[in-house]
Amino acid sequence: MQEQIDRMTRNTLGEALGMKLVKIEKGYVEGTMPVDERTRQPYGLLHGGASAALAETLGSVGSHYLVSEQGKAAVGIEINTNHLKGKREGIVTGKAFIKHQGGRIHVWNIDIVDEQDQLIATARLTVMIISQ
Amino acid sequence: MQEQIDRMTRNTLGEALGMKLVKIEKGYVEGTMPVDERTRQPYGLLHGGASAALAETLGSVGSHYLVSEQGKAAVGIEINTNHLKGKREGIVTGKAFIKHQGGRIHVWNIDIVDEQDQLIATARLTVMIISQ
Amino acid sequence: MQEQIDRMTRNTLGEALGMKLVKIEKGYVEGTMPVDERTRQPYGLLHGGASAALAETLGSVGSHYLVSEQGKAAVGIEINTNHLKGKREGIVTGKAFIKHQGGRIHVWNIDIVDEQDQLIATARLTVMIISQ
Amino acid sequence: MQEQIDRMTRNTLGEALGMKLVKIEKGYVEGTMPVDERTRQPYGLLHGGASAALAETLGSVGSHYLVSEQGKAAVGIEINTNHLKGKREGIVTGKAFIKHQGGRIHVWNIDIVDEQDQLIATARLTVMIISQ
Numbered sequence: 030m031q032e033q034i035d036r037m038t039r040n041t042l043g044e045a046l047g048m049k050l051v052k053i054e055k056g057y058v059e060g061t062m063p064v065d066e067r068t069r070q071p072y073g074l075l076h077g078g079a080s081a082a083l084a085e086t087l088g089s090v091g092s093h094y095l096v097s098e099q100g101k102a103a104v105g106i107e108i109n110t111n112h113l114k115g116k117r118e119g120i121v122t123g124k125a126f127i128k129h130q131g132g133r134i135h136v137w138n139i140d141i142v143d144e145q146d147q148l149i150a151t152a153r154l155t156v157m158i159i160s161q
Numbered sequence: 162m163q164e165q166i167d168r169m170t171r172n173t174l175g176e177a178l179g180m181k182l183v184k185i186e187k188g189y190v191e192g193t194m195p196v197d198e199r200t201r202q203p204y205g206l207l208h209g210g211a212s213a214a215l216a217e218t219l220g221s222v223g224s225h226y227l228v229s230e231q232g233k234a235a236v237g238i239e240i241n242t243n244h245l246k247g248k249r250e251g252i253v254t255g256k257a258f259i260k261h262q263g264g265r266i267h268v269w270n271i272d273i274v275d276e277q278d279q280l281i282a283t284a285r286l287t288v289m290i291i292s293q
Numbered sequence: 294m295q296e297q298i299d300r301m302t303r304n305t306l307g308e309a310l311g312m313k314l315v316k317i318e319k320g321y322v323e324g325t326m327p328v329d330e331r332t333r334q335p336y337g338l339l340h341g342g343a344s345a346a347l348a349e350t351l352g353s354v355g356s357h358y359l360v361s362e363q364g365k366a367a368v369g370i371e372i373n374t375n376h377l378k379g380k381r382e383g384i385v386t387g388k389a390f391i392k393h394q395g396g397r398i399h400v401w402n403i404d405i406v407d408e409q410d411q412l413i414a415t416a417r418l419t420v421m422i423i424s425q
Numbered sequence: 426m427q428e429q430i431d432r433m434t435r436n437t438l439g440e441a442l443g444m445k446l447v448k449i450e451k452g453y454v455e456g457t458m459p460v461d462e463r464t465r466q467p468y469g470l471l472h473g474g475a476s477a478a479l480a481e482t483l484g485s486v487g488s489h490y491l492v493s494e495q496g497k498a499a500v501g502i503e504i505n506t507n508h509l510k511g512k513r514e515g516i517v518t519g520k521a522f523i524k525h526q527g528g529r530i531h532v533w534n535i536d537i538v539d540e541q542d543q544l545i546a547t548a549r550l551t552v553m554i555i556s557q
Binding site: 301302304305306307308309310330331332333334335340341342343345346347348349350353368369370371372373374375376 | 433434436437438439440441442462463464465466467472473474475477478479480481482485500501502503504505506507508
């Protein structure tokens with residue numbers, strides 16, 4: 030599993046931003062991302078776009094995990110994110126929970142928290158499931 | 162101006178993803194981002210999170226540019242993005258237009274297009290303006 | 294055409310809130326809604342939910358108009374709306390422009406303006422196109 | 426309390442669509458809405474705009490309840506909603522949970538469910554808190 034994860038994230042945005050997948054279950058995906066020079070905005074805070082990218086990564090991986098064995102593909106179509114709290118260093122953890130698993134559409138809620146489990150951002154991702 | 166832009170983007174997510182700001186006017190900001198190993202997802206396509214990050218960067222820079230001289234700060238609070246078309250290589254250009262410039266809230270529409278000006282993604286960013 | 298519109302809106306939320314469709318073209322739909330006791334929130338202002346409902350109505354009608362002759366159906370899957378300006382009375386006009394017309398997904402931008410064409414709200418609707 | 430609720434919803438969109446507030450606690454608000462000729466779209470299903478309107482109503486009431494005693498006002502600035510399941514009749518129940526209660530911003534997650542507690546729609550509302 031870890032090998033498959035490593036292969037999937039090689040040479041991707043996830044790698045460029047230091048993301049690490051730490052858990053993949055049916056309907057739940059967890060991953061981390063550092064707050065450092067790769068993920069900050071000019072004021073030294075975690076960039077909102079990094080939060081959105083982590084959220085999109087986790088939900089997409091989760092939908093792929095649910096449908097790829099059926100020969101289907103998961104295509105992210107909409108993501109929205111609220112930025113709730115600034116963070117200057119350390120690590121954030123993203124936790125993606127599937128909210129709706131339909132035949133055509135998956136919806137994920139993703140919370141991004143700091144080391145004290147305080148909410149940094151919250152997101153919702155809509156994924157379309159298509160036959161390949 | 163270019164110097165100020167370079168300084169602002171040094172050691173940030175924008176630099177990590179290869180973003181370049183190419184135009185900053187009152188109410189309009191334009192920037193580019195490569196589609197390469199820094200911005201792709203595992204299937205080799207532009208990562209939706211990269212589009213969201215470019216959109217958030219452009220709108221945030223635009224609001225900062227509008228209010229920083231008044232001693233105010235721009236805080237991104239919500240961003241939403243539709244992913245419309247895949248892209249495997251080359252460069253995307255993000256074009257952020259201010260949609261609403263209120264005293265407390267700015268709203269930006271951001272279109273991300275390819276080299277033929279075809280729409281890759283479209284986003285809306287809500288920024289809160291606060292006294293520092 | 295007007296007859297078809299009247300039939301479509303009879304006994305619907307659109308009728309309950311006083312919406313009127315005034316123009317339907319390929320990729321553009323326009324409609325009005327009164328600001329009165331049917332569409333206000335408790336403070337006497339236009340309810341944000343009324344704006345969202347008008348936006349969803351216009352984009353849905355627009356997608357239906359584009360695909361129904363091909364035996365396909367339009368299903369709204371996500372809508373997001375920014376509320377920008379309060380309004381106490383009179384009429385608002387919603388203008389829905391198609392932003393992306395794909396085989397599987399339509400995306401609409403909808404602006405809601407007052408009598409002076411000032412922006413009251415702006416929305417984006419994602420519609421999935423399915424075979425019936 | 427019931428009296429205050431009744432007074433707040435009189436001559437509003439909530440009344441026009443048959444909404445009823447059934448529980449208001451700090452950080453939680455619950456309300457119902459019928460699926461009938463007031464809330465359907467032309468195909469006889471619950472209108473997505475009605476779901477958005479119920480979600481916005483519940484979160485707005487919840488923020489008002491949290492800050493009005495401090496002389497502050499709650500202004501809805503952004504709402505987004507995923508429509509997940511059709512419904513032709515009966516009643517839906519909306520359940521709004523506060524996700525983030527900051528000094529300037531509240532964020533609510535709102536689930537809309539049917540009589541069997543199946544998810545019909547899910548929404549997120551961003552509220553700005555201002556001094557009156």
